[in-house]
Amino acid sequence: MEDLTSPKEEKADQEVGEVGRPWEEITVASSQDPESGLSEPLESEQGPERGPQPRSSPPRSPQSRTSTPLDDLTGPDASSAPSPPQEAPSPPSILTLARQELGTPWQSDKTPDVDPKAETPRSPHLEQSSDKGESTAPQMCQSEGNIFQQSQQTGHHLYGPEDVSENNSKQKELRFNIFQEEDSNSNYDLDCAEPGVSEVAPSLLEIAIQSAKAYLLKTSSKSGLNLYDHLSDMLTKVLDERPENAVDIIESISQDVKMAHFRKKLDTLQNENEMLPTYEIAEKQKALFLQGNLEGADQELEDEIAENSLPNLMESAFYFEQAGVGLGTDETYRIFLALKQLTDTHPIQRCRFWGKILGLEMNYLVAEVEFREGEDEEDIEDEDVPEERDDGDSGADEDDEDELPRAFYKTPQATPKEESRTGANKYVYFVCNEPGRPWVKLPSVTPAQIVTARKIKKFFTGRLDAPIVSYPPFPGNESNYLRAQIARISAGTHVSPLGFYQFGEEEGEEEEEVEGRRDSFEENPDFEGIQVIDLVESLSNWVHHVQHILSQGRCNWFNPIQKSEEEEEEEDEEKEEKGEEPDYIEQEVGPPLLTPISEDLEIQNIPPWTTRLSSNLIPQYAIAVLRSNLWPGAYAFSNGKKFENVYIGWGHKYSPDNYTPPALPPVCQEYPSGAEITEMDDPSVEEEQAFRAAQEAAALPAEEMEETEEDEDEEDD
């Protein structure tokens, strides 16, 4: 047993170090008082330390002698335990250990009636022992060294009592008996009785201690730990950290200590991999912070500032924060940098942060930009794609014509999409998932996409190429759906204070000629601002500055018949079918641009907008906040002169009712149903008789005229 403990003890020894010191004192103290009652040998060991002992009385000299045999006896006794070779220092150490372990409980148990009594007669005689025992002297020196060692370890050993306390209490009684015996015996029967008794005492004690310690040292078959080390680690931790109310959190400390064992295993590869994406994004975002330094020349800088297309995002973020909306300062600033990157790398006239659309896996940050004149990138490419698709369809139809009956279902003619810079395609949108990632330009929106988007409700995933699995089928992937929703949200929620924009004079006339509507406006240089309180109180002080999207999916109405006439010559069949439709479709007219939002429709008695003042505490500096109830997540603020719109949400329109996918269209007929192929019920007997009676009645007058008919009737029957 000892060889198991000793190295560990030493280790613990070092760990305990200074911490052990207070304990040391205690044990020294404790070892003094009850010691006298304990056993002679111990006293003799401590002899030199005590030096001048007033209590020492010569007549009791033999006692000290008895003590030596005790020591001698314990020596071999202990060495008879499993591991003899290392025993040299150990026997005394076990004794001291025993004493100290038992010492504390004794003290705390307060057994004064025994101790004082025992003290007087038993007070040891160190002078004598030291005088007399030249032979014992070296032994003592040795043992003293051990005492020191042991007393340093006490911090360690003291844990014992908690668990061994049961043993202790038993042993205590036992020991008392022994000592009393000792007392009575010592006077006369020193030579024979005393050694005998003392032989019993240490062995009992030791066995108990050793078995307890052995039990504590038993290694767990699961974790490979043992309680002894664990307790010592725990106490080390407690003493190192000195937490408040240590007893209440001892379970947690125990858990902590155990966790510390496991943590070491989780190093190397795994962690490294886990952290990779973190660094990746940090690296990408680093580029955002560096971009300012790359363009060094002052001249360029001045030019840039002059023709700045970057919005002051932080300013509007500040106002939105007053309204309780926003993405947090840190994220906003990163978006700001990302916008700067966008404006630096593209020929952009105007740019603003449109908002954020939440997705299942990633989110979209959306930037609304307007390219400089004549620099509409890639528009032509986009337009080519749908045309090609149309060609493919018509080609397939022609091939099928010969073999199979041609389906007479005709796909309704696709409404052409609006030119860029007009209607729903007035702006170009860029999205990215996170600041620092590349901005991706969204394709322009087609009316079909808007029309279908109105009928479906799907979460965004965050991946632009994700398919939209829906009914009715959505023409395009997530990027198209995103673009359609952006168009719808913009049309519904982009508002500005009345008078901030006015219709452009020149352009307005042209538009009026064509459509009777104006779709362009310019900033009003004479805008004086509106009182914030007026903006809060009256919705008529806010106007839409994005065109309403008609149910056709376009902002400017497109007459489908007009086009069919143009294609008349090419496709005659088409014309015939068109004939069924009314010749003239009434033009859809949406509310004109810059219509006050007070005219917005209610959603089943729910007002479409909620206005409020940003702060009631300091109303004089508060701003007006507008919240859309139709598109939850859309906000606008105005401080009277400035305004901004933002959307942060899931990208879905609000509806108090649950979503119902449109019903499937009726099944197509295989063939035209007519009288000749309709199955009829067989006539019942009564019906037949009635029919015959009727026929006979009709035949009677005729019978007289022509006899031949009668013949025929008979033949039939």
Added chain:
Amino acid sequence: MDSESLLLSLELASGSGQGLSPDRRASLLTSLTLVKRDYRYSRVLFWGRILGLVADYYIAQGLSEDQLAPRKTLYRQGHERRRSKARVPGERGPVAARWTPDIPKTAVSRRVRSLGGLNCMEWSLLPPATEEMAVETSVVKGRFMGDPSHEYEHTELQKMKEGEKVFEEEVVVQIKEENRLVSVIDQIDKAVAVIPRGALFKTPFGPIHVNRTFEGLSLSEAKKLSSYFHFREPVELKNKTLLEKADLDPSLDFMDSLEHDIPKATLQGGYCYHPHFTGSWSIQMERGNALVVLRSLLWPGLTFFHAPRTKNYGYIYMGTGEKNIDLPFML
């Protein structure tokens, strides 16, 4: 989110776009401290806000030492309503009812909602949610108004007996918004209140305490739904087989895990077409893996955040108080 770490928590949860204006933040910090003192809670959580058409509700919850202790009814002394006469134009008066709870009898009560007025200073206690309330308010749809005394009208057909004749009659039921508020908060709590695994532990004697040694989830754990629990009394746990329970640590796994939510995160069969299908939750790593954010798709507006390897976690609800019943169509 804990009222004491409100500012940090709001910053962490700000990715969903909803926050609090500076004056609301400041007043919350002050008033919640007072609430904690007055009602003798050991923890006060800022629960979130429910957006009303006219005004918003700010909700806070008080927790006693035992984090999941069964709720007890609060006693209240009368219904005296104080409605302030002076109103800011364009807004309704501050949320009215304020009851004085009988504190000595309620020292054990677990979560008691308080609701704040427009200025976040006056908190009133909400009655505990009951089954009847849930049934009664389930017929109400549409947005909250922002006035607890507002009454929704609901017409329903009731069978009337007069002698032997049984005929149906339209009865107008009036439902108080306060009841709806209570029941919606309760539903949200039961459905989507989230806590990371290990943040609470169950003591052998039953009470549930905050785990002091919780050091946060590791990065790999943080990405799994199974590392998050419903912050409520377990419902599903009892239905599990012994085999399923074998690996659970009774002191930590005493609540239902999110991975069993419906729709299930891992669908068997062909319906699930993308690999990161996470059922009724959206899990995202933000700020370069420094923050994990869970957003409920069933109750849009609920955001749970946790910074892995730290003790920072919490959830906040900022929404209209309506359940997303369209969820099956939207995935």
